[in-house]
Amino acid sequence: MSIVSVDDAAVRELRHGFEGRVILPRQEGYEEARALFNAMIDRHPAVIAQCASVGDVESAVRFGRDGGLTTAVRSGGHSVAGMSTVDDGLVVDVRNMKAIDVDPERRTVRCGAGVTWGELDAATQVHGLATTGGRVSTTGVAGFTLGGGSGWLERKHGLACDNLIAVELVTAASDLVRASESEHPELFWALHGGGGNFGVATAFELQLHPLGPTVLGGLMLWPGERGREVAEAVREEIAGGPDELALAVVYLTGPPEDFVPPELQGRLCCGLALLWAGPELGDGEPHARRLRELEPAVDLVGPMPYAELQRMIDDPPGLRNYWTADYLDELSDEAIDVFASHSERMPIPSACQAILFPWGGQVARVSPNDTPMARRDAEWVSHPFVLWESAADDERHLAWGRGISADLKPFTSGGVYLNFIGDEGQDRVRAAFGDGYDRLSRVKSLYDPDNFFHLNQNIRPAVVG
Ligand SMILES: Cc1cc2nc3c(=O)[nH]c(=O)nc-3n(C[C@H](O)[C@H](O)[C@H](O)COP(=O)(O)OP(=O)(O)OC[C@H]3O[C@@H](n4cnc5c(N)ncnc54)[C@H](O)[C@@H]3O)c2cc1C
Numbered sequence: 001m002s003i004v005s006v007d008d009a010a011v012r013e014l015r016h017g018f019e020g021r022v023i024l025p026r027q028e029g030y031e032e033a034r035a036l037f038n039a040m041i042d043r044h045p046a047v048i049a050q051c052a053s054v055g056d057v058e059s060a061v062r063f064g065r066d067g068g069l070t071t072a073v074r075s076g077g078h079s080v081a082g083m084s085t086v087d088d089g090l091v092v093d094v095r096n097m098k099a100i101d102v103d104p105e106r107r108t109v110r111c112g113a114g115v116t117w118g119e120l121d122a123a124t125q126v127h128g129l130a131t132t133g134g135r136v137s138t139t140g141v142a143g144f145t146l147g148g149g150s151g152w153l154e155r156k157h158g159l160a161c162d163n164l165i166a167v168e169l170v171t172a173a174s175d176l177v178r179a180s181e182s183e184h185p186e187l188f189w190a191l192h193g194g195g196g197n198f199g200v201a202t203a204f205e206l207q208l209h210p211l212g213p214t215v216l217g218g219l220m221l222w223p224g225e226r227g228r229e230v231a232e233a234v235r236e237e238i239a240g241g242p243d244e245l246a247l248a249v250v251y252l253t254g255p256p257e258d259f260v261p262p263e264l265q266g267r268l269c270c271g272l273a274l275l276w277a278g279p280e281l282g283d284g285e286p287h288a289r290r291l292r293e294l295e296p297a298v299d300l301v302g303p304m305p306y307a308e309l310q311r312m313i314d315d316p317p318g319l320r321n322y323w324t325a326d327y328l329d330e331l332s333d334e335a336i337d338v339f340a341s342h343s344e345r346m347p348i349p350s351a352c353q354a355i356l357f358p359w360g361g362q363v364a365r366v367s368p369n370d371t372p373m374a375r376r377d378a379e380w381v382s383h384p385f386v387l388w389e390s391a392a393d394d395e396r397h398l399a400w401g402r403g404i405s406a407d408l409k410p411f412t413s414g415g416v417y418l419n420f421i422g423d424e425g426q427d428r429v430r431a432a433f434g435d436g437y438d439r440l441s442r443v444k445s446l447y448d449p450d451n452f453f454h455l456n457q458n459i460r461p462a463v464v465g
Helices: 008-015 030-034 054-066 117-125 141-146 185-190 224-238 281-292 333-343 391-411 426-433 436-447
Strands: 021-023 047-050 071-074 090-093 100-103 108-112 164-170 176-180 200-207 214-223 245-253 268-276 302-305 320-323 326-328 353-358 380-388
Touching (some): 008 021, 008 054, 030 047, 030 090, 054 090, 054 164, 164 185, 176 185, 185 436, 214 224, 214 281, 224 245, 224 281, 224 333, 268 281, 268 333, 333 391
Parallel strands (some): 047 090, 071 090
Antiparallel strands (some): 100 108, 164 176, 214 268, 214 302, 320 380, 353 380
8 A cells, every 4th residue: 555645735735724624544534534335446545635615625626736636526435436536646525515405496406516315315305306316325416417317217307417407516727617508508518427527516406306205116026037027027017108117127135134035035036126206106006016917026016205215225335346237229038038147147145236227218308419428218228236245256246247248248239328337448438428429528628628537437638729
C-alpha cells in the first residue's frame, strides 16, 4: 500500500471554511470513508473530502485540480468497478448532502446528491408519490440517475434520468451550473445517461408520480429446474402487457427464510419479481394469477408497501462483486436455454443472481434527442450479478459470470446499459451511446476539456478547433 502525502499547506487551505470533513489516511473514520459496496475494491485515497455544501464541492474540485490529483466522485458508493475511489488521489464525497424537499402540489422532489433511494422513497411515499428508483435501497440517487437509472417503474415512467427536471453541478472549472431543458440544454441532455463525466452533481430535481403507499408486488419462487418454464411464462405475460406491469426473472439461492420451504433453502431456485404500477391493485391481479398457474413453491405477491418492495432484494455490503450486462432484442427459446443452462451451474449457495429484465414501455419511447443512451428499444436486458465472500473463490465466480455473458453474445444486440457493468473498456462505452457518443464528446469538451473527471464510464473530450 503506497499512500502519497499531499501538500500540507494545500490541505490546510482546503480545510479553511470547509463545512464537512477532510479525512486523511490514518485519521479517524478513514477506513469507513474509503470503503465501497464492492469488497473487491480496496483503494487508499490521499484525501477524502466529505462535502457538506456546494461551497465544499467547489473547494474540493479546485483543490484536486490545482494539486494535480486524480479525482474520483462518490455518492452512494455502489460503483461495482470502484470508479468512485482512487489510490493516492482525491475523493470528492457528497454522501452527506442529504436534503430532501418534496413539493406534493407540483409532484416534484429536490434532493442533495448524497441521498440514497431508500431515503428518497421514504420521503416521497409520505405523499403517495414516487419516481423510478433503484431496486436496492442503498444505491445512490446520483450515480444511478446520471447513469440512466433502471428500476421497477421504468416501463410506466421511464428511466430515472427521464424524470430529471434539473441537475445542479460543479464543473471542472469549479463553476456551479444548473442544467435543465432551458439552462445549459446540451449538458442537460448529456446528463441523461452520460454519467459522472461532466462535473460533480450537488442536487437533483425529479418528477414524481402518484404511487402507493400500497402496491401489488412481490416474489414467486420455484425450484431451479423449473426456470425455463418461468422465463417463458414471464416472456408471454410481458409481451404486449401494459406499461404498469414490471417483471423480472431471477435465478438465486433459496434464502434461509421461514417463507421458503426447507427443501429449497440453500438450493438453486428460479423466481420472478412483480410490481403492478397502476392505481388499481386489482388490475394487476390477472397477471399475478396467470403466473400462479405455474404453482410457485413460494408466493409472496400481494399488497405491500412500495417502500418495502424497494428493499425486497437488498444485498448486504462487503461482498465481492462482478457484474456484466447486455441488451437482447428478443428473448428466444434458444436464449432462454443458454441463460438457464448457465444459471443451473451457478455457484450455490451464494448471493449470486442471474437476472433478465424486460424493458419496453416508456423506456423505449424516447428519441436520441431526449437522451444519449442508444438502443433503448431493447426488449430484454440480461444481467449476471455475481456476489461471493472469499477471494479464494474469485476464479470460480468470475468464470461463471463471464461464461454466461460470453455464451449469450450471439443473442445480444451489441448495446449495453452502463450502470449494470464494471469497467469493460471504451468499446463498451461507445456501444452504450452509439451515434450519441460524438455529441457527448462535444459536451464533454465544453464542460471538462481536460478530462479531469475521468474515473467513470469515460467519454473523451472532442478535440475542438
Ligand atoms: C447492490 C446494487 C444494486 C444496483 N441496482 C441497480 C438498479 O436497480 N438499476 C440501475 O440502473 N443500477 C443499479 N445499480 C448500479 C448503480 O446504479 C451504479 O453503480 C451507480 O453508479 C451507483 O451510484 P452511487 O451513487 O451509489 O455510486 P458511487 O460509487 O458513489 O458513484 C458511481 C459513479 O457515479 C458517478 N457519481 C456519483 N456521484 C456523483 C455526483 N454527485 N456527481 C457526478 N457523478 C457522480 C461517478 O462517476 C462515480 O464513479 C446497482 C448497484 C449496486 C451495487
